[in-house]
Amino acid sequence: MSATNNNSATAKTIMSKTLLSAYEGWTIQRLAEFFIKHAISGAPVIASDHELVGVVTVSDIFKFSNMEESRRREALRNYYRESCEIDLDETSLREWSGRAEQNCTVHQIMQKEIITVEQAASVSEVAAVMVRNNIHRVVVTEYKIAVGVITSMDILRHLQQDGPGLRLAG
Numbered sequence: 001m002s003a004t005n006n007n008s009a010t011a012k013t014i015m016s017k018t019l020l021s022a023y024e025g026w027t028i029q030r031l032a033e034f035f036i037k038h039a040i041s042g043a044p045v046i047a048s049d050h051e052l053v054g055v056v057t058v059s060d061i062f063k064f065s066n067m068e069e070s071r072r073r074e075a076l077r078n079y080y081r082e083s084c085e086i087d088l089d090e091t092s093l094r095e096w097s098g099r100a101e102q103n104c105t106v107h108q109i110m111q112k113e114i115i116t117v118e119q120a121a122s123v124s125e126v127a128a129v130m131v132r133n134n135i136h137r138v139v140v141t142e143y144k145i146a147v148g149v150i151t152s153m154d155i156l157r158h159l160q161q162d163g164p165g166l167r168l169a170g
Helices: 003-008 028-038 058-065 069-084 090-097 123-133 152-160
Strands: 042-046 052-057 116-118 137-142 145-151
Touching: 028 042, 028 058, 052 058, 052 137, 116 123, 123 137, 123 152, 145 152
Parallel strands: 116 137
Antiparallel strands: 042 052, 137 145
């Protein structure tokens, strides 16, 4: 790949314009099924009014699934306090925490900080943002509206595009 081509590429030229989003009200189980169905490992999260409110990944599901029982019960308690203004008793919490993936929502596990880049950002700038924030995907925006997503694989594909073919050692 020539240095000229590499330097002129922008977020807009390598981003995926197909933006699969998760809704913050989905259950964790529905989110997992969504990831499997679309063979993805993360997605931006939108509210019912389509406002971008966070990002969620398979790692967030794993963290939730492996959290201590007491922390899981606390997540359930907080959810019902916030959404229904109900304070659950300990017996209900214990029973429901066993089925937390059906009772907790994406809102409970998503990352509320949304790392974005503008469409005009260079591929080098996008890569730097991803490395600095230790993330594998970044949302691309135009006038603060999500218009695409770039994954670390998109950057690797871009770098390999005009380069020599890779061969497996054998």
